[in-house]
Amino acid sequence: MDGVSDDGAVRSFLETLEVGDLCTGVITAGDPSRAQAVTLDGFPTRALGSLGSADTVWGRGRTETYExxxxxxxxxxxxxxxxGRVRLSTAAAEHPELWAFLSRCRRGDILSGTVAAIESFGVFVALxxxxxxxVFPGVGFISIPELSWQYFDAVTDIVxxxxxVRxxxxxxxxxxxxxxxxxxATQPDPFRAFAAGVEVGRILPGTxxxxxxxxAFVRLADGIEGLVHPTELE
Structure with a gap:
């Protein structure tokens, strides 16, 4: 197989894979404490898989080495x-139920649950x-920017x-x-409605x-704040 056709075969094989899929294969090279190459079943002529030292059990590090x-x-x-590479994680095999659940979720799905813990970097949700x-208090996680359209001082102002929560x-x-x-994302974007009713050059009152x-930050409407640059304050 020449280089061009081989590259084409690699691409065709990788196009059949999606994030969340489970793969089997054999480790063919590398140091267990660093990156290792994996030859995947279905494409034995080249080691397309890569398993890093951190791509293991979530949050606890590798529990065993893979020779x-x-x-x-x-x-x-x-x-x-x-x-022409696929990055792998053995965490999927350690927690198949969790991996299967997350693999079934699709962007836009509405999931309900209970706020399990609040941290400075976000909110954990038990779905x-x-x-x-x-490892974590919940399998769901909301980062700070995804909590609300409005500015808030503390996470507890929101949840x-x-x-x-949904x-x-x-x-x-x-x-x-x-x-x-x-x-x-489950709430209307106040900026869209606001932007639809104003035009450039219009004088707006604010606080x-x-x-x-x-x-200076100026509140123009509920959930809408604008920034006035220092050069525009005089």
Missing amino acids: VGRRITAGVVAVDLDE DDGPAHP RTGER CEFLQFDTWNGEARLSLR VTRLVPFG
Whole structure:
């Protein structure tokens, strides 16, 4: 097989794979403490799979090493068609129920659950239809920007522990084994309605809410704030 046709065969094979798929194969090269090459069943002529030292059990590090010649089952974390590589994670085999649940979720799905924990970086949600997470308080996670369209000082201004929420599924976070969620996506975007009713040059009344080194924030309507640059304040 020449180089051009071989590259075409690699691309065709990788196009059959999607993030969340389970693959089997054999580790053919590499150091267990670093990246290892994996020859996938279905394409034995080249090691297309890559298993890194961090691509293992979520949050706890590798529980066992995988020597050359070892057969493994792993989940597809990413597919790079241009480089002809597929990144794998053995976490899928460690927690098949969790991996299967997250693989079934599709962007736009509405998932319900209970706020399990609030952290400075986001909110964990225990999903009604999802399994428990092996490390985190909930399998669902809402980042700070996805909590609300409106500015808020504290996460507890939006949600509290134990509160019931309905969120939109954004993506399967294969690194942490989480369902990335958006609470604000289930609410109307106030900026769209606001922008539809104003035009450039119109004079708008507002209330200054914060002064910062780079200007002043002005509330123009409920959920709508604008920034006035220092050069425009005089």
